[in-house]
Amino acid sequence: MSAHAPVAASSAFPPLPDAALAWAHGLAGQAGCLLALGCLGVIAAGFVPGPATVRLRGLMPAGGERRGGWVAQRAERLARGLRARLELAAGRVQGRRRRAGATLCGVLAAELRAGRDPGAAMVAAVAELDTESRRELAALSAAGRSGQDVVPTLRTLAAAPGAGGLGQLAACWRVAASTGAGLADAADRLAAALSAEEALRRELGAQLAGPRATAVLLSVLPVLGLGMATALGGSPLAFLFTTPAGLLCLAAGLVLDAVGLFWTHRMVRRVLSESGME
Template sequence: MTPAIAAAISTALAVWLWTGPDAATARLIRLTSTEHPLRWRTLRQRITRPHPARRADAWSRATVELCQALSAELTAGRTPGEALTRALAAVDFPDPDALRPLVAAARDGGDVPTALATIAPAHGGEGLRRLAACWEVSVTAGAGLSALVERVGSTLRASQAHRQDVAAQLAGPRATARMLAVLPALGLLMAGALGMRPLAFLFGSLPGIACLVTGMTLDACGLWWTNRMALRAQSS
């Protein structure tokens, strides 16, 4: 194997490690590759499950749509229970099965605030919890539910716009961090093409192994720190 081919393989491996599945997922795939197809399908469903951040964002968007639809139904003169039932049917939630307690409470005149708080996920369910508080205030104090829902919807829309703006501003730094993480592998490819035999130094001598381990550690720490700062900026 020539140094250029080895460097190209190292580059492809580095890109796959960054964009591919994590080590635990890859280990699960290897261990279950010969299992029953049903178990394999279950494993694939777990692997392809949406990222928690994307799932929370989907719940937030659905809650905004729910507030808009509920406010429109209430303005049209429908009762709160009927308005909520129709609004739930018009909105596409990430997990429709989780809405069954809320649909039953709205249809049968049950405890809607408790149902809203119950189905609200830990991440992305802030809007549903606010809506539950508004419903409780409307029931106990007789406040206008339509105005409260409209205010909650406006607040959620402003928060969503802020998150989208922050994500757009962080797209550049994240792309730069990923590019910098791949640059060492590209450097190995260029050095191999020039006949410098970098892999022989990195894997064939103690100083080379020390440089390789140190570089990979610093590279991983840089990616982790960049991702940590981006997540903190998005959650602020």
């Protein structure tokens, strides 16, 4: 009875024809090529500057490019655009602009109390900022140096992501100019409010680091699973794309992964919205 067991088992699961196996392997190879092309497309998309990068470049003064060949200039522009895009995605540019706004208001208040006129105080306040912030606020420094009204310049610069404090400073400046109220006290209170808001943002960022890491893990786990299965000698792509059970598992996995990402993103957005940080 046991001697006939292998024969019965082999007859219960007949081998697939060679044509079906060749078709399955070919489809798996095509799926692998598509995944590779998709990864290359994602990498290439990172080198294409987005609208935020274009706006960031527009705030930088012209004439700072190095002289050289066209290839060197193009490579430098691509590297600068990629760096700006990555920093914008990480929120570093927004954070730097928020901190610069608070510092600008604080130094402006101190300069006004020292007896300087508003234009000279604005020039001195911009000079106390970091290099990138001074470059972005060069128009503001020029307006203060020439004695022009800085309110339109402040409102224009406030449109950049993370520079909302400049818009509030423009409102304080306009009220002080029209009513004769002291600008130093208003700028000082605004600096304290912006600093407290930035501290709250950092605290929220630390508290939300766990959910954000979970979202990244949910995105990477399926790819890691496919790689581990392939390294162990399996054929996960052939199973997922050539069998009904594999297609069902693929659809269920994609749906569950999308639901997990959406739920995590919703939790983060809800916390930011309730705290007024969004």
